[in-house]
Amino acid sequence: MELLYKDSARIDESALKETVQQLNEYREYLNTVLSKNDYDAPECSVNLPVDQQLIGLVKETQKKKISKKLKYMVVIGIGGSSLGTKAVYDAVYGFTDAIDCKRFPRLIFLETVDPEYLRRFKNFLEFEVSKPEEILLNIISKSGTTTETVANAEIIIEALGKKFSEEQIDERIVVTTDENSKLWNVAKLKNLTLLPIPKEVGGRYSVMSPVGLFPLAATGIDIESLCEGAATMRKNCIENELELNPALISAALLFLNAKAGKTINDNFFFAPQLESLGKWYRQLMGESIGKEKNLRDETVNAGITPTVSIGSTDLHSVGQLYLGGPLDKFTTFIWARNQEDPITLPKKLMMPGLVENLQNSSAQGLMEAILEGTKLAYAKKELPFMEIIMPEISAFALGEYLQFKMIEMMYLGKLMDVNTFDQPNVELYKIETRKILKAKKTA
Template identity: 45%
Template sequence: MKPVKKVIQFTDWDAALIEDATFEIAERHLEMEANVLRQARTQNYDSPYAFLNLPYDDALGQSVSRVAQATLALEPSMLIVIGIGGSNLGTKAVHDALNGIFYNELNATLKVYFADTTDPDMLTALVRIMETQLKQDRAVILNIVSKSGTTTETVANAALLLDLLKKYKKDSYHKYVVATTDENSKLWQVAQQEKFAALAIPANVGGRYSVMSAVGLFPLAMLGIDIKQLHEGARDITDSCLELSVEENPAARSATTIFGQYGKNIFIHNTFLFASELESLGKWYRQLVGESLGKEKNKAGRVVHVGITPTVAIGSTDLHSLAQLYLGGPYDTFTTFVTYASFATDITIPPAPELKSLDTNTQGLSLTHIMDAIARGVKVAYRNELRPFIAIELPEPSAYALGQFMQWKMIETVYLAYLLDLNPFDQPNVELYKRETRKILNHG
């Protein structure tokens, strides 16, 4: 018997407080964009919407698995993902969600580290940890991830860590490096010359849409994540996200819901995740929104300064930090609640006679029950206070569930960009600070 596939649930659409008229307008517009996406589904990696097709690419999964298996055969004790932004946020999101935030402390086999920025103290610590492993003759894998191959922080950190690797693996260092980059980038060429394993990112897949490519798949496969299930989850939600009817299309429906908030001058979108392990997933979505929808100009080139500020909150932690603002402050925030139907584990609160006087209504309950009661209480309060929200329930921490969630969010973002008349795939204004930084680096 085939196991029942557990799908994510979308609820509380009515709590978003959007008028029917908004949906009628969106329906007419999004039907066009849904048709463009349907077309893109048939074009492999040739359209700007190439990311859509990554989960359908069996050859990709197989080639990543081959490289991962060959790399794992070196019996590494440490994997360092050298990459920033779109080059590590998706990996970190899935890893934290499924392996947990204490992974490194609980799993002696293969620890993972993320070298993103060039923080000297963080890198000093990382060098120390890496050198301890190398001194013990353990294998350390460097996964250099950069679409362009020339990201400042990534190249600096790669130079630093490669130098250390070479000290201990003078003649064989190339075996321990895996480059993930655009085919024919300068990094790709380096990988060829140096005999590093190289994994290609399709040209039309931008960093923030690349989690289903080798960018996410290689390190996740190394870390024991079922990347087939990640892809399968993404595939299984794609069809509904290409439905022409907004009502039957969860991506078009959530895009319309967020667009409706925008029309009511609600420019902050808070993703409120009720699990400590999901903070990185929130940060992955934060980049997707920030870069795809924060734009100086619309598609026609007119200056519009449009954008949604994405924020991430963790339940119940941040209720003790921001609930007062969320329930008492301005009506300027739309919230997407994300909860688990069940966690991987559970614990029942034992009777603690010593603490009996303190509380109270939690003894004998499970932690899942308490988290659920808090999340439900918050949603009731949001409804009572007319704070607009929708809610997503993930069935459980699984690659299949995350695949659904992430593919849904990427397609949602494309629809939302369409409604806001923006290009979801560029980030031209980033150049404004990079140019200044280059000037300073060149002239001191």
Template identity: 30%
Template sequence: MAAAIVPLKLDISGAIHADFGVTETELAALRPSLEYAQKEVLEADAKAYDSKKIPAEKDPLDHGFLDLPDRLLKEYQERRAESELGRIMTAAAKLREQVDRVVILGIGGSYMGAKALMDACCQPYYNELSRAERGGYPRIYFEGNNIDNDASQGLLHLLGTQQGTTPETRWGIVVISKSGETLETAVAFRQFTAALVKSCGGDVKKAAELIIPVMGEKGRLADLSQALGCKEWFPVPDGVGGRFSILSAVGLVPAALMGLDIIRLLQGASLMTKHFREAPAKENAVLQFVGVSHLMETRRMANLRILCMWAKSLECAGLWYDQLLAESLGKRFLGATPLTTVNTRDLHSRAQQHQQGRRDKLFVNVIVDKWRFDSLAVGKSEFDQDKLNDIAAKTLPELMSAAIQGTNEAYAGDGRPTIDLHLPSTDVTVMGQYFQWLMIATVVEGRLLGINPYGQPGVQMYKGAMKRILGR
């Protein structure tokens, strides 16, 4: 029997401040608007999405992410091996039996969620472990997310051009792109496929067996995958935009290759959706977060949202939210600007400005309550020139807790509003909740601002200019 899922905990008390934060009265006054936005997301958006099988490109309504975890879990329960989740687990098991390294090619939402899952849920130095220590799961690398000559060349050099006869000497590719038209990923796929074919002695058919595309049913990548002869592929579902796709095959295929429990990941997300649907506004973590964020932006001009990750393993989970918030709400001269920091590291570079700079920030602390490893003590030493013996019995988690408490006290004393999000751990059920929490919150916040959170028309402008400069 699976263990019960421990829910996230949100504490907004650090943002309650009559002069510099929000007040209980303001939150109470906003509650009807939050409840209306909640209803719109659950009913009006869903109805409009259902009536448009494929949302218009210029005015998308990519509402499909909301019920995606429940749909995938239900299908798995009914069809098991024949379901999408069943096929993902089978394909991942087959590929990891054949290779020791897998390159994930994708950009933006097509890779950031998977990278966030790897950093949060896998051992910190996962790729450095032996195959046995990794449980037989392959090393994972990410490319196709930039046009960086040296990064690409360095990884190609590491992978090599010779495939051996054992899994330890072979590598494969997962390419993620709905259309195949995104330049960074398309170029990388061409280059890495050429290297893979060469490593297979020029045998395209053999190389194709080591490639898993995640894509739309139509488009350049679909055509290319068919031409290569790729036998297994998985869909980027219609009605699910890239930055909302972490809980689709986009994130699930890489997660399965890492050995993560994708069923539990989706169950965590499903629990958050249930909480959003059923919890009253005053106790609803999504609506509480949106309420404080919205009031800070509109009443206090706090247009910088600082996501303070109190664990190195969560940095990419913060960068994932940076994209989600920036592309969803950065429209019509509105929307907070996201910024991820990692503490205590960045307290030594940004704390001064955060503490005494402009009052244009809301600080969101993401705190891990239970660490992966046993607590490591400072330790007593006969060499006490560093003057640490007085805290020799203290552990790193205790030092971290003191840093969090001290920083929050300093911010509170100077009228700097904070929100604390407590993650029970960084396992897959917690991360599933985290992703779904922020995706739903972003859509609700867009409703309050009167912004369609789907689509990213501004991004298309640079792409068009880039094509012109390249003579395309």
């Protein structure tokens, strides 16, 4: 992975170094978290990719539960229980699922409780699933009490009950949750297969735990390679030398640009298959640093609003806003090198004369020219940006990226003086919702 930012990020080198300097102590602390290699600190998610025991448990469960007959892996989870898995799955397979109906096993996500989606999903179960071994339900909830997840699980299990016996269904469920959560205990009583989440690992930092690893392994993604990518990156991200440590640089640039009024961070992916990776980051940044209070309990309403854009598509949508509109954005361009490029335009065009210099171009060449043109336009308008180049879109490279961004966020939270690992304001709507549900019941 490469990170390019000099000149383009429009941050003075000395300001950058000074900011990074502030992180020195925390960087050393992260170093000790890595060395201790346990799950005590809030930052402990960095130890997941080298936890051979946990990875081994996932692979064992995979052996027990997944056969070549598996067609549909249903992830019942929301937020941190689905976004990381979706990021990796969509990047590798999922972004073409609608035109690739015969590739199995497929991952299907049940996140919210939309009645129309559920109606169609029940239809799908009725007509497309004929044997228990064709389907696996992975019910994922860290707390074990997530309303949408529990509701979806109940609805789907009841629907499957019309086809299979209770015993058959129970055999096709894997529950991923905190050890000794309510869900853990209920599942244990019912003798369901369980996978644990280390208690200190927060939802948005859990992609390298069984939360992400099990469903990804089930669909044939090389989770060892994913973890290797993450393990490589976590070492880089505790390096003292600035140029070796992309997380330090990136956190400092985000912080300094936010201080200069660039309070939106647009993640502009020139690869449509990475849209879900952007949505994963949206939670990571939104929840980690979007905070009403700082660490001294002062009201600060801190945060940077993450947005996700897709190149070149969104140049034809929000490109005008980005190039002409408010100067409130710091952009991260992300793209992947491609080793091979089998897609070229015909030598003899069917409709010549419409676009200059097109014949014999390649799709990759066009994308690169458009990205290059976009960066030049941003530079001309003095719009700040950095650029992340992935070596390719693979399990390894995605592991690197995910780990890079999680450690970047820890540094950024530190700079912003907020608790990077909690989400206290979310309780607000949950409390109100529980009141409403209770009132409905007693009505």
